[in-house]
Amino acid sequence: MSLRTIKTDEFTITSGHLDVGNGHSVWFEQWGNPQVKTPILMFHGGPGSEFKPKHKYNFDPERHQVISFDQRGCGNSLPYGELEHNTTQDVIADAVTILEHLGISNVHVNGGSWGSTLALLFAIEHPELTKTVSIRGVFTGTQAEIDWLDKGIFKRHYPEVWERFVATVPDTHKDNPADYHYKVIEDGDEPKLEATSKALSDLEIPILNFDWRGYDREVKKDADPNSSPEEFDPVPYKIYGHYFNNACFLEPDYILKNAHKITVPLYIVQGRYDMACPPITAYTLHKAVPHSKLYMTLASHGNDPETSTALNVLRDTMY
Helix, strand or coil, X not given: CCCCCCXXXXXXXXXXXXXXXXXXXXXXXXXXXXXXXXXXXXXXXXXXXXXXXXXXXXXXXXXXXXXXXXXXXXCCCECCCCCCCCCHHHHHHHHHHHHHHHCCCCEEEEEECHHHHHHHHHHHHCHHHEEXXXXXXXXXXXXXXXXXXXXXXXXXXXXXXHHHXXXXXXXXXXXXXXXXXXXXXXXXXXXXXXXXXXXXXXXXXXXXXXXXXXXXXXXXXXXXXXXXXXXXXXXXHHHHHHHHCCHHHCXXXXXXXXXXXXXXXXXXXXXXXXXXXXXXXXXXXXHHCCCCEEEEECCCCCCXXXXXXXXXXXXXXXX
């Protein structure tokens, strides 16, 4: 099978596509030291993004082993952009299938943003496989968290971003612009899909940064900083809309209601000024799991210096 992106390197132990059923083939990589007894299972963000090589480079290939994969419809997984049989539960099941395929029975679970949702859910559903959980930029998939973005509650901080998003829909939908764009995705309205995906991208990306003053969509490719700018790809935000329109395929407040089932060490790193995933969620989770450790950093949603430092310290003490 051809790959959209080459992600392997000299430290790759094994990689490839794994048939997970219902027409889906998930691309995975096992990377680092093959002698490590307890690997790190890494969930990438999104929904709709993909595993990027820079994610594993936060770890030492001589000391760590990292299991990563492109979630259904994402990155190198096939069929690219497929929405059928693409739910949160499917992604968790795929992670288990990959571990079984590799003969791994215990992992440190790791994830940021949407990846934190999956990491928490994995730990709740599969305590027998989970040794520790480490997350950042916490998102638990509640309707309140989705509404923070979709309903423009964040606009007190980024009014120009919300104003631009509202301007992308017809007058009849300006009271709920996200619903208009999600209907385009669910209806499979291909002529409108690129415009919808750009609108959702323009809504989310600015608030991921600590101090947004405009941004250039033409981001260089992750693997080669000297490559040409990529053309806009509507697929990531097509998947993003599919998940958000379906409340992330979770029962209301499911993770927070079941967080008490996480009995292994849980480490939470949260940016104090995270406008994508406000810190109230991380704090609520911390209260629901009293033995958890919460580290608030002077940071936004991304890996700002203080968040990176906190994650590096945890990495060096946990694994």
